[in-house]
Amino acid sequence: MKTANEITQPNGIPENWQPFLELAAREVFEIMLGCKLETQDPVSPATAEITAMVGLAGQLCGLLTLRCSSQSAALMASKMLGVSVSQADEQMWDAMGEIANMIAGNFKNKLTGMADRCMLSVPTVITGSDYSCRSMADTGPLEVTMLFEGAPVTVAVEIHT
């Protein structure tokens, strides 16, 4: 059985990047949402009702995704804005995009020499789980699933080497 922090497929991605990805996500949630992401074994990857994607271009080329349930996305927007979930509901796509954007930026800035050699796209957010995504990446995803307010949130990076 997979553990909460298991790298799904490290093929082509340095194994020591996993802690950076996890730390990048933790920092964004702590600083911008005031919430700690928890790890618990085992945690299944999040149901992808909402997926935010940020493209990486340059020396580090690929795609970072953040996925979770729509309930979690609305709660994230609520925490970010400091308003009730019902008030934040309309903002959940925007909030998801920004969180993914900050995780992507924070992640690449933690990789030595990558901050200057990698650019980020503006985020794209999609709703629904019945989709397949081809990012042209040629590595398996580096994937981390943690718990946000008890519900799984998955952050993944795929790289085109």
Added chain:
Amino acid sequence: MNKVRALIVDDSSVMRKIVERSIRQAGIDLAEVREAANGAEGLGALQDSGVDLILCDINMPVMDGLEFLRQLQTVEHAKGVPVVMITTEGSESHVVQALSIGARGYIRKPFTPEQVKEHVVPLLENKK
């Protein structure tokens, strides 16, 4: 410190609200907040009258923050107005580039209200 008119340029409406909240948490009394979703809208927001402070993202559609900074140099109402970049783009080259074309500060996302205070308050005090 006098009441401050601020322009916040960011393509995320959530982030614009967070930046505004952080400015208020920094103890800055805001008289007016103008919002723009990209650099072009930001320039448009300065057409008729100026502001005391501009906070601007870099990575935006239509016109990014660096191009906004370049074009800001020709806007009469923006002369002497401090611009602080707030962005996920944390590279040294972006910082150097932004500072060389007129930015007075640079804050990396994710950020705390304390960081906003640390960067913004001295700029407003120097402006008095």
